[in-house]
Amino acid sequence: xxxxxxxxxxxxxxxxxxxxxxxxxxxxxxxxxxxxxxxxxxxxxxxxxxxxxxxxxxxxxxxxxxxxxxxxxxxxxxxxxxxxxxxxxxxxxxxxxxxxxxxxxxxxxxxxxxxxxxxxxxxxxxxxxxxxxxxxxxxxxxxxxxxxxxxxxxxxxxxxxxxxxxxxxxxxxxxxxxxxxxxxxxxxxxxxxxxxxxxxxxxxxxxxxxxxxxxxxxxxxxxxxxxxxxxxxxxxxxxxxxxxxxxxxxxx
Amino acid sequence: xxxxxxxxxxxxxxxxxxxxxxxxxxxxxxxxxxxxxxxxxxxxxxxxxxxxxxxxxxxxxxxxxxxxxxxxxxxxxxxxxxxxxxxxxxxxxxxxxxxxxxx
Numbered sequence: 165x166x167x168x169x170x171x172x173x174x175x176x177x178x179x180x181x182x183x184x185x186x187x188x189x190x191x192x193x194x195x196x197x198x199x200x201x202x203x204x205x206x207x208x209x210x211x212x213x214x215x216x217x218x219x220x221x222x223x224x225x226x227x228x229x230x231x232x233x234x235x236x237x238x239x240x241x242x243x244x245x246x247x248x249x250x251x252x253x254x255x256x257x258x259x260x261x262x263x264x265x266x267x268x269x270x271x272x273x274x275x276x277x278x279x280x281x282x283x284x285x286x287x288x289x290x291x292x293x294x295x296x297x298x299x300x301x302x303x304x305x306x307x308x309x310x311x312x313x314x315x316x317x318x319x320x321x322x323x324x325x326x327x328x329x330x331x332x333x334x335x336x337x338x339x340x341x342x343x344x345x346x347x348x349x350x351x352x353x354x355x356x357x358x359x360x361x362x363x364x365x366x367x368x369x370x371x372x373x374x375x376x377x378x379x380x381x382x383x384x385x386x387x388x389x390x391x392x393x394x395x396x397x398x399x400x401x402x403x404x405x406x407x408x409x410x411x412x413x414x415x416x
Numbered sequence: 417x418x419x420x421x422x423x424x425x426x427x428x429x430x431x432x433x434x435x436x437x438x439x440x441x442x443x444x445x446x447x448x449x450x451x452x453x454x455x456x457x458x459x460x461x462x463x464x465x466x467x468x469x470x471x472x473x474x475x476x477x478x479x480x481x482x483x484x485x486x487x488x489x490x491x492x493x494x495x496x497x498x499x500x501x502x503x504x505x506x507x508x509x510x511x512x513x514x515x516x517x518x519x
Contacts, residue, residue: 259446353481354482358448389439389442
């Protein structure tokens, strides 16, 4: 039997303030080296009809952001088994390889540990984080992403139905809704990644890495974390040479 | 003790406890083992259970709440190795963390 193809998929769409493609090329090279699997970067060739904003943690202001069409990962992926990661997710361990041996068709992240602020509550929805997720080509995964697409196209309806106050479309919410609907409105752990993601939710002065540890420094002090994959929200930090230094050390 | 010194000691202890907790959380998730096309949380209870059972074929609940048919001896062997390796690593990192606190 032919071995199933495995790979990483990511999306990047530049904005006026953030070179997402430049960041993606570096972080995907890191992820690909760590996991020893290829990657595919999707960059939209036409501007999206949608417009969205996110709160930038570096400036504390709303900035444009294109986070649409993530649901199309199913049709975009050239792999049988696909790991989808945000371009600001730094893969420094081999842990994610185990998803390919999980026997599951769909795995979503249910837990996000922010280093500085408590993770926001999600009202009626079980939290899901679209920062990193896994799917295998299957009927279950195809239906799930079709449903996410339907939720995106009818966002006003679904956000009202689930009682969300936030009007901005977020993949996290759309994924959470799709998971709840597709599981028959039952909370389930069948599709939960068995670990959390760790998020650096402030602008760090420095992030250092060695064999065993990651040290996140800011003006107030340092947090010492065991070496692990890290979601770095500060686009300002990601666009400096500090990212390349971090990657060089992580791969050393 | 001066207030300044007290504040420094408290901050150091707080940092140490935070770092210690994050290490513990990480190790817990490191104890997930890929086996028989599924993932299992390795615990002392699971190892003891596998050790005590007397049949070779056994259904074990995986990380996703599914009963998975496993070869007991193989799973026990891998679980013990994985547990041993992970806990040794925890101990080593924990010692390093104590040292880091004094710097």
